[in-house]
Amino acid sequence: MTALRQLEFPDAAPLELVSVGDWWRFAVSCLVRSDAEFGQSSADAGQDALFLVLGALDLPLDSFDQMHGFALTNSERKHVFNALRKRVLDRVPTAYVLGFAEQMGLRFLVDERVLIPRSYIGELLAGGLHDCINDPASIASVLDLCTGSGCLAILAANAFPDADVTAVDISADALDVARENVALHGLDDVVSLHQGDLFAPLGKARFDLIISNPPYVTAESMAMLPQEFRHEPELALAAGDDGNDILRRMLQEAKAHLTPDGILLVDMGHNRDLVEAAFPRLPFMWLATESGDAGVFMLHARDLP
Template sequence: MAKRAKPAAKRGRAASKGVSVAAGELLTLLDFVRYAVSRFREAKLTFAHGTTDPVAEAAFLVCETLHLHPDQFETFATARVTAAEAKQILDVVARRVTTRKPAAYLVNKIYMRGLPFYVDERVIVPRSFIGELLDSHFSGSDEAGGSLIDDPGSVHNVLDLCTGSGCLAILAAHAFPQASVDAVDISADALDVAARNVADHGLEDRVSLHRGDLFRPLGDRRYDLIISNPPYVDAQGMADLPRECRAEPKLAFDGGPDGIDIVRRILDQAGAHLTPQGGLLCEIGRCRGALETAYPQTDFLWLDTEESDGEVFWIGAGGL
């Protein structure tokens, strides 16, 4: 008489409502992405940290767990994973569901414009539209009729206010190869993360970090370009923040009752820190109405990206 087959060994266990996965049920990268998407949708997670949907987030987590760049997913989509790798993937999927922390915190990484940056709970997870705009409107190419400068090499001094993880300062250093970049944040913890990223990208000689309140640590320095992704969430938005966003530093979100308290201060002081041909590029999310009401005589140029409409403005020194 044939012996009864032993139960298949468990390949991993997800912590979402006791769901378990047995050996052989999930084999390829695509299998694990599909599984993760189902768990994410079941848990009604929020996606607002560099990925905007469960499929993109699942692919990101699978690739990071397997030490693959996101661009390599399609190449290895049908490749099988090992039992040890499967366990790691299922673990990070389970932690995403049970903790509701942003995926970037779970793997300590985020990508902007294809470049990797270290992140942890000391900084907001970067997802600014300014990185795309540096490519589309400041590259010197006028193919789309939208370039705001003629020559990136003519930009010699850049300031990044509210730098957080330092990602925009680093992207600016890449966009303007002749420029020195000053990056300011009021948070010492954030600057520790920024210092790590600056070192990782080998830019210690071009990106300088300053702790302080906006322009205060800079003296009378002037810049060809000021960029900023400041706190701009209004009071109602702060009250409605999803659980994922509540894992991030409140300081990086809170823009006061109407969301533009910090933006007002930047606008009021930026003119004294710009060269005559310089300008300010500032992200304000959905506060366009509040800003235009507060500054009815100011001629803002609103810039769109692939995923945003009128959430970033440009204003030249003359307009300030």
């Protein structure tokens, strides 16, 4: 039982909470007292509360400074209250409560069929991959493996507007969500979606750039996942004892699907040490972002076995 349950979360929206700022403060307090976990599109209680309150009110997520003093209507208060109740008592991640997440300023529809977007590859794509690619116009084809919601495929289509983008996922449910997102962003003619296990549905196709945020959670970490993370599909998280089960297969097959000057870009989260231990002969280049040292590595096609 959480601390918040012991304190008896109110049965109705407190009347003394009037403004957007009031609700943000209350949400922060609730998240902290309930020992909520973060890391699924928000880093801490303050960010999560902003996302929840502004998102529930259909306000831009960067509008708090302008909106914090505005009063909520009765129906808005009830809506924010119900969203917060679901977040702190049922431990549902905010993105699932709201039905969307934002990455690099773009909105993506999400639910429990897909991982909540949070890969650092998104930030690298928004920056044009300057550390990896001298001429973005040279990228004519991009593959997003384990696409989930389709967010990285869509960000890649924006980063390389002249490229054809292919996205693959083993989950038909995930591809249903990706299809909605591709349509939402008007990219049906640019992003093609395929169901299958890694490269299996692609034949002999080759790509200038392959990106992936594959499952990489170790068995030990899976056993200790906080409740919020258990709402995400296990298929998108679990990757064996050392977190490299999917990566091993990807590295074995990737060279056959890259052009001679092609690049492989993979987000392995906090598993850098595990990756380097498993593949000591590969010359991984680990890329940093403005948000910090990301767990994203780059390999050239010529470096792959």
